[in-house]
Amino acid sequence: MINPVNNTRIAPTPSGFLHIGNILSFAITSALARKNKAKVLLRIDDLDQARINNRYLEDIFDTLNYLEIPWDNGPQNVQEFQNSWSQMHRMRLYHAAVGTLCEKGIVYACTCSRQQMRTAASCTCQAKQIPLDAENASLRLITTGRALEIRTYSGEIVRAELPAEMHNFIIRRRDGIPSYQLASVVDDLHYNIDLIVRGEDLWPSTIAQHELALALGENKFNQIRFYHHQLLTEASGKKLSKSAGSTSIKYLRENGKKPSDIYTMIGRMLGVDRRIDSWEELAGVISSDL
Structure with a gap:
């Protein structure tokens, strides 16, 4: 029996203006939530404070409201987010998770720089037994190489192994900030998320x-x-990024594009050559599952 879906989330990062690829993911999330009578949480990932900009935070709310993409839980504006919903308020939970892994003896300290990791065949810090509280050291999870069972939206169980380049991945950065992977797991458990669209x-x-x-x-x-969906790509085939200004919703709005124009543009990139007026309609043309 497939467990019901009660809670899902949209989880933008305020390190750039939202682009049409983000909107595709949000539309699918909202459609699956509505189909399952589930709640949507707006969870903004702001752990990397050095890259966060209030303009990007404001853009998240402006874009969702402009395109009429709904959410049920979470902040309604920048002030609410900063006061109550920022990941900074959950730092205790992240550090507790890091502590649990340390107590189990399944992490090691790593002093490799990014340059060293790019040029070296592999990290050798595990054998060095560097103290976990060493200065300027990240912490890495000792991964097992086991096959993992992942549950798809349809309920199918897919078995997959961690790619070689992600073995012993970082759970806490050199600056003491928990990694994206760790914070994401802790947040999804904390908010009882049972469907993730990405x-x-x-x-x-x-x-x-x-x-x-x-x-x-x-x-x-x-x-x-x-639920893992296909990506929108540039003409070159490269995936869209927040640095691709011409696909940002802010740019499109400033150049006179209405929501229907933006949804139609996304549809055409997916091979649908007709007018699309809303996120519901966009999701419907992507898949009969939605």
């Missing part, structure tokens, strides 16, 4: 997060259903 490029992250949840002893994570 692009197909984040499949390796999905595998890593299952590995991490099992290491934490959080078997509930294995019940979450995952």
